[in-house]
Amino acid sequence: MSLRQYEYALAVAEHGSVTAAAELLHVAQPSVSQQIRGLERELGVKLFARTPTGLVPTVVGRAFLREAEVAVSASRRARATARAGADDLVGELVVVVQMGFGTWQLPGALGALRRRFPRLEVTVFEEPSSAEMERLGRRGVVDLALMAKCDQSPADAHHLGDEEFVVVLGAGHRLLAADRVELRDLEGEPWVRFDHDSALDGVLLAVLRDNGLTPTTVARVSQTATAVRWAAHGLGATLVPASAVPRDQEHLARPVFPAVSQPVIAVVRHDAGPAETALLELLHQETWSKSPSFSSVS
Numbered sequence: 001m002s003l004r005q006y007e008y009a010l011a012v013a014e015h016g017s018v019t020a021a022a023e024l025l026h027v028a029q030p031s032v033s034q035q036i037r038g039l040e041r042e043l044g045v046k047l048f049a050r051t052p053t054g055l056v057p058t059v060v061g062r063a064f065l066r067e068a069e070v071a072v073s074a075s076r077r078a079r080a081t082a083r084a085g086a087d088d089l090v091g092e093l094v095v096v097v098q099m100g101f102g103t104w105q106l107p108g109a110l111g112a113l114r115r116r117f118p119r120l121e122v123t124v125f126e127e128p129s130s131a132e133m134e135r136l137g138r139r140g141v142v143d144l145a146l147m148a149k150c151d152q153s154p155a156d157a158h159h160l161g162d163e164e165f166v167v168v169l170g171a172g173h174r175l176l177a178a179d180r181v182e183l184r185d186l187e188g189e190p191w192v193r194f195d196h197d198s199a200l201d202g203v204l205l206a207v208l209r210d211n212g213l214t215p216t217t218v219a220r221v222s223q224t225a226t227a228v229r230w231a232a233h234g235l236g237a238t239l240v241p242a243s244a245v246p247r248d249q250e251h252l253a254r255p256v257f258p259a260v261s262q263p264v265i266a267v268v269r270h271d272a273g274p275a276e277t278a279l280l281e282l283l284h285q286e287t288w289s290k291s292p293s294f295s296s297v298s
Helices: 003-015 018-025 029-043 059-082 105-116 130-139 199-210 224-232 247-252 274-285
Strands: 048-051 054-057 091-098 120-127 144-148 158-168 190-194 216-221 238-241 253-257 261-268
Touching: 003 018, 003 029, 003 054, 003 059, 018 029, 054 059, 091 105, 091 130, 091 274, 105 120, 105 274, 120 130, 130 144, 144 199, 144 274, 158 224, 158 274, 190 199, 190 224, 190 238, 199 238, 216 224, 224 238, 224 247, 247 253, 261 274
Parallel strands: 091 120, 091 144, 190 216
Antiparallel strands: 048 054, 144 261, 158 238, 158 253, 158 261
């Protein structure tokens, strides 16, 4: 058995077909089929079952794939560690970030990381769902996760700072005259919300309910940039982390009262290598606070 066979099997399991796996891996379809058949012969078990919706792992296949995923991840980290020198680090770093958090801070930290280790390959995924973030962490495919703290956050998570939430209003909105918007003054305001499974939508809904407000939803979006843009055009208000507001639209954002904030944490894999450690250090050096251009009152 080889790590290549493991990678092929994992790709087939993720995408449900040999064709899709081959496209992802940039190899010919017969090559993937041959490797999977060879792996099944060597193991003496059937890893996949063909169904109307595609290939799905068998019970034995699921157990095997869990271990294969660990082996592939460990191999990647071992290569990176072995090649790490004082000024050279070669390998791959996989980062997942919860949508809306660290919008200013993460690019700065990643830029400094790339300048320090120019041969390091960094892949970043943005994920709106807290449940999916947890699933990715359990699968062991993420090197570092950046997210808001929640009840399920691990005890060894690293607290980076707090993200303050702001309300974004349309140009000319009456409440923009204030330095800080009282949530009760948003009674009857239409809202641009996020997808149902988004952590940001959970924050918005909890804040409104805690303040006795019933949201009137005019739109649901998947990205913070879209929510801010639509709110700026007067479609409805939205509530987002301060760092998610683009610089050219900060004049339409206001802190709220009672204040809304969430701790931001970094979760690093238990067997963290030099790349994860370096990125964590750089994230700690970033400023985790609201934009200085947002006005507020004491």
